[in-house]
Amino acid sequence: MRTSPELRxxxxxxxxxxxxxxxxxxxxxxxxxxIYASEALFGQMDDxxxxxxxNVACLPxxxxxALCMPDGHWGYGFPIGGVAAFDAEDGVISPGGIGFDINCGxxxxxxxxxxxxxxxxxxxxxxxxxxxxxSGVGAKGFVRLTEESFRRIMVQGAGWCVAHGYGWPEDLExxxxxxxxxxxxxxxxxxxxxxxxMEQLGxxxxxxxxxxxxxxxxxxxxxxxxARALGVEAPGQVFVMLHCGSRxxxxxxxxxxxxxxxxxxxxxxxxxxxxxxxxxxxxxxxGQAYFxxxxxxxxxxxxxxxxxxxxxxxxxxRIFGRDARTLGLDMIYDVCHNTAKLERHRVDGREMELVxxxxxxxxxxxxxxxxVPSAYRTIGQPVIIGGSMETGSALLVGTAHAMExxxxxxxxxxxxxxxxxxxxxxxxxxxLIRDMAARGIVVRAASKSGVAExxxxxxxxLSAVVDVLHRLDLSRRVATLSPIGNIKG
Amino acid sequence: MGHYRFLEEVAxxxxxxxxxxxxxxxxxxxAASALxxxxxxxxxxxxxxxxxxxxxxxxxxxLLYDWLSELIYLKDRDRQVFPAAxxxxxxxxxxxxxxxxxxxxxxxxxxxxxxxxxxxxxxxFVLEQTADGxxxxxxxxx
Numbered sequence: 001m002r003t004s005p006e007l008r009x010x011x012x013x014x015x016x017x018x019x020x021x022x023x024x025x026x027x028x029x030x031x032x033x034x035i036y037a038s039e040a041l042f043g044q045m046d047d048x049x050x051x052x053x054x055n056v057a058c059l060p061x062x063x064x065x066a067l068c069m070p071d072g073h074w075g076y077g078f079p080i081g082g083v084a085a086f087d088a089e090d091g092v093i094s095p096g097g098i099g100f101d102i103n104c105g106x107x108x109x110x111x112x113x114x115x116x117x118x119x120x121x122x123x124x125x126x127x128x129x130x131x132x133x134x135s136g137v138g139a140k141g142f143v144r145l146t147e148e149s150f151r152r153i154m155v156q157g158a159g160w161c162v163a164h165g166y167g168w169p170e171d172l173e174x175x176x177x178x179x180x181x182x183x184x185x186x187x188x189x190x191x192x193x194x195x196x197x198m199e200q201l202g203x204x205x206x207x208x209x210x211x212x213x214x215x216x217x218x219x220x221x222x223x224x225x226x227a228r229a230l231g232v233e234a235p236g237q238v239f240v241m242l243h244c245g246s247r248x249x250x251x252x253x254x255x256x257x258x259x260x261x262x263x264x265x266x267x268x269x270x271x272x273x274x275x276x277x278x279x280x281x282x283x284x285x286x287g288q289a290y291f292x293x294x295x296x297x298x299x300x301x302x303x304x305x306x307x308x309x310x311x312x313x314x315x316x317x318r319i320f321g322r323d324a325r326t327l328g329l330d331m332i333y334d335v336c337h338n339t340a341k342l343e344r345h346r347v348d349g350r351e352m353e354l355v356x357x358x359x360x361x362x363x364x365x366x367x368x369x370x371x372v373p374s375a376y377r378t379i380g381q382p383v384i385i386g387g388s389m390e391t392g393s394a395l396l397v398g399t400a401h402a403m404e405x406x407x408x409x410x411x412x413x414x415x416x417x418x419x420x421x422x423x424x425x426x427x428x429x430x431x432l433i434r435d436m437a438a439r440g441i442v443v444r445a446a447s448k449s450g451v452a453e454x455x456x457x458x459x460x461x462l463s464a465v466v467d468v469l470h471r472l473d474l475s476r477r478v479a480t481l482s483p484i485g486n487i488k489g
Numbered sequence: 490m491g492h493y494r495f496l497e498e499v500a501x502x503x504x505x506x507x508x509x510x511x512x513x514x515x516x517x518x519x520a521a522s523a524l525x526x527x528x529x530x531x532x533x534x535x536x537x538x539x540x541x542x543x544x545x546x547x548x549x550x551x552l553l554y555d556w557l558s559e560l561i562y563l564k565d566r567d568r569q570v571f572p573a574a575x576x577x578x579x580x581x582x583x584x585x586x587x588x589x590x591x592x593x594x595x596x597x598x599x600x601x602x603x604x605x606x607x608x609x610x611x612x613x614f615v616l617e618q619t620a621d622g623x624x625x626x627x628x629x630x631x
Contacts, residue, residue, distance in 0.1 A: 073502065076612035076628060080502065100607040100630050137528050137605045138568035138595035196565040206605035207631050208502070248565035251607040251630075255558050258611060259551070275611035420504065420604075420631075421497040447602040489605060 007050040011035060011042075017070075017468050021054055028058040028273070033066045036406075038468050041070050044417050044460060048074030049081075055273040056084050060281070061091020063347055063354060067406055069361050070468040071385075071415030071460060075099070077276035080360035083409045086282065088342060088353040092270070093287045094279035095261060095294070097357035099338040100254035102294055103301035104209075104245030105176075106335055106362075106384035106412075108395065109309060110231040111316070112328025113238045115215045115484065119440075125213065125319050126442045126485040132311040133211055134203045135489035136446025141202035143307055150198050150300075151186040157299030158334075161306040168325075171306065173373050175334040176363055176381075179302040181341065185292025190256050193293070197249020197300065202307035206450055206489030208413075209244040210389060211308065213485035220480040226379045226397055230332050232479045239481055240312055240329070241393055242305050243386050245338065250297035257290040282355050291340070291355075298339055305334055332395070333373075333382035335362055337412045345407050356407045364398030364410035364475045372398075383475045385466065386413045389443065390436060390456030392482040394466045401473040410475040411466075414459040423458040424449060436486075445488040454488060491519035491622070495527075504604065504629045505613070511622040513549060514576040517556055517586065520625060524560055525572035525592065527629065530601035534593040538569055542588040545580075550616040552584045553625060557609045560590070564606070568595045604631040 014020035017038050023029035033053040035042065049072050056066035056078055063085045072081030077096020086092055111118075118125065134140060143166075145153070153160045158179025161167050172178045204211060218235040221227045232239075246253075261278035264286045265271070270279060280286040309331070313324035320327060340357045347354075365372050365381040372381045380397035387393045391414070402408050429448030432455055436443050445451045463480075470477045491510030506523050510516030525531055542559055546552035556576075563569050571592030579585045595602070607630040616625045 075502070076610045076630065100610075136602045137570075138564065138597075138600075138602075140568070192562060196562055200565065206602075248562075248607075251565075252562065255561075255608045258608075259554070262611065263547075275614065278611070416502050419497050420502070421495060447604070449603055453604075 004047050007047050011050065017472050023057065026054045029054060031057050031062050031065050033057045035068045035072065036468060036472060036474065037070045038464060041460065041464055041468060045072055046074045049079045052079040053082060055277055056082060058273060059086070059092055059094065059277065059279060060270060061086040063087055069411040070465045071411040071413050073415045075359065077274060078357065078359040081411060081415060082359045083357065083361045083406055085345065085354040085356045085407050088282055088355050091282055091355060092279035093282045093291055093340055093355055094277055094357065095254050095258045095290065096276040096278065097359050098294060098340050099359050100251045101245040102250035102253060102338055103298035103336045104338045105301060105305065106386055107242040107305045107309065108332040108384050109240040109312065110328060110330050110332050111238045111240065114236045115238060116236065118213065118238045119484065121319055122213065122442050122485050126444050126487060128315045128319060129211060129312065130444040130487050132315050133308050133487065135487060136206050139203040140199050143201045145198055145201060147194060147198065150194060153303045154186045154189065154296035154299055155184050156180055158302040158306040161303050166310040167306050171331045174331040175302060176336050177371060179306065179334065181295050181298050183291055183342065184295040184299050186296055188289040188293040189253060189296050193249055193252035193256060196252045197247055200247040200249065201304055202311065203247060204244050204308065204487065204489050205247055206447060208454060209489050211487040212241045212389065212483050214239045214241055214393065214481035214483050216479055217482050222477045222479060226478045229376060229379050230382055230395065230478065231330060232395065241386065241481065242308055244304060246297040246301035247304060249300050253293045253297045257293065260286055294340065298336065302334065333384060335382065335384055337362060343407065354407065358409055360412050361409050362412045363408055364402045365408045366398045366400035366403050369403065369408065383410055385411060385462065387462035388414055388456040388459040389454055389483055389486045389488065390441065391462055392480055394462060394477065395479040395481065396466065396469065396475040396477055398475055399473050402475060406474055410469050414462040414465060416458055417460050418458040420453040423455050424452045426457065427452050427455050441483050442485045443488065447489065451488055490522065491515045493519055493523040504631050506627050506629065508625045508627065509622060513578050513623055516623045516625055517553060517576045517578065518574050520553065520557060520627065521560055521574045521590065522572050524557055524606065525570050527604050527606060528564060528570050529595065529603055531572040533599055533601040534570060534572065536591055537593050540590045542590055544586045545583055547583050549584050550614065552586055553616050554609050554614065556586055561606050561608065569593065570595060606631050
């Protein structure tokens with residue numbers, strides 16, 4: 001995909017790697033739209049990004065600007081990589097600014113193991129993880145829940161898991177919001193959402209979701225001080241990365257409320273340029289109900305990643321014949337992608353309560369900010385940016401500048417440049433799996449065609465995305481992690 | 490039955506499909522088939538389940554949205570996929586759908602899996618009458 005010259009001409013350079021579309025470019029824009037990208041990444045953005053980020057700029061109560069991160073690409077409603085803050089008093093909340101996979105997010109776990117110890121057993125390890133962590137269409141989790149206990153998960157998030165033996169107490173310290181966002185209200189969750197998601201706790205899903213074994217290579221540690229604080233000690237060290245979300249439970253809440261908002265908008269006199277941007281005033285009954293249900297889904301996503309973490313520890317412990325603690329399987333961090341959160345930020349010199357939407361974008365709070373774990377308080381909140389299964393991922397930290405510029409937000413991944421159908425035309429899943437094995441990356445997948453769709457060439461160059469973030473000081477590069485084993489849904 | 494084709498340039502990370510049918514019921518049946526093909530290879534699914542579905546909606550396009558949302562819901566709740574359906578539609582707003590959906594339960598041993606749809610989206614969501622019948626454009630979030 002490439003940007004058309006007409007749309008490109010509307011976005012003016014507004015500094016190094018910053019492009020701005022003035023409110024005069026589209027009727028109804030209340031604030032400018034701002035895209036963070038190098039010249040090369042900007043040129044790779046499809047026209048949908050421009051349409052969507054300017055549509056976001058039209059929403060009631062938006063503060064300062066509609067933002068798009070360098071991994072931005074076409075979504076629905078908001079672009080993926082979209083960030084927008086709305087005044088909590090007179091602004092809106094929009095499911096299209098969050099996505100159907102509520103609190104889809106990343107989790108990174110360190111190990112005390114070296115590649116030399118893991119490599120000889122990587123196939124055995126990946127096979128065991130594939131068995132232990134259900135993935136793909138129709139996957140069912142291993143945790144049997146009553147409806148009552150599922151409702152507790154909605155309110156307690158990862159805390160419920162730790163209390164029930166699926167994790168360590170210190171895990172909670174190393175999660176965005178301690179693995180439990182305030183404001184969850186199960187009374188606004190439909191019975192349909194409960195029945196759709198209740199049996200899926202501990203499942204990976206499909207699409208771009210994965211569980212990956214990674215290693216930090218020689219030259220892969222860019223900031224030794226921050227790396228050490230995060231538990232990244234030396235080249236050859238092995239890590240486990242998870243990317244998954246709230247599964248059918250969150251998807252159903254998105255479906256339910258998109259439908260409700262679509263019908264409710266006329267009551268509030270709100271018109272939007274794209275039906276996927278359906279929204280309601282944050283303080284309205286519909287807005288508050290969605291916020292309560294959406295937060296319940298966000299908490300279930302923390303629980304999902306926590307239960308998977310428990311399984312990962314069990315598998316490592318079994319394969320290597322040692323307790324997970326002695327193997328050093330400590331949480332580095334868990335960070336959300338698809339949320340709207342009530343946060344306080346400074347706007348024109350005064351503090352405001354904002355509903356910050358991050359869709360395919362990561363929170364990146366800087367050093368000293370609230371909710372950054374004490375162990376990381378001096379370096380900033382860890383930021384985990386997932387790349388493609390072939391090329392690796394990145395670990396960064398948030399910055400003070402991101403707090404000023406982007407409501408403490410940064411990119412979330414490499415961002416697609418090619419459709420799934422195109423990718424499947426270029427490579428077969430089984431061929432790619434064989435090629436990757438020859439390059440030392442063992443892949444197990446529930447769907448072979450799904451593997452082809454996730455080929456590295458379908459994504460932007462992750463290092464180019466990270467370079468922009470680092471140059472703009474929206475987050476600071478710490479380490480690069482390379483895959484040696486991957487489980488795909 | 491009508492026909493469908495997946496569109497390559499409409500959705501980058503998701504899946505867009507154009508569905509045509511001679512009338513709304515035919516289109517709804519075809520859309521169900523397209524959705525099932527997205528999820529699994531229907532040839533690897535034992536057709537053992539028959540399920541009655543009734544849905545009401547104020548507009549015809551929302552009836553389609555709710556029908557496909559119901560099929561996605563059944564995939565997650567019961568792990569069942571329905572490549573075939575017999576649909577009747579009544580009313581002129583509100584509309585009512587009565588369907589007999591035929592399909593099977595996903596069997597990890599034998600069913601070839603495809604994508605795992607999250608939701609039908611309203612992005613570029615269109616249901617319209619054409620000179621030859623009815624056409625819909627759907628973007629499925631996967």
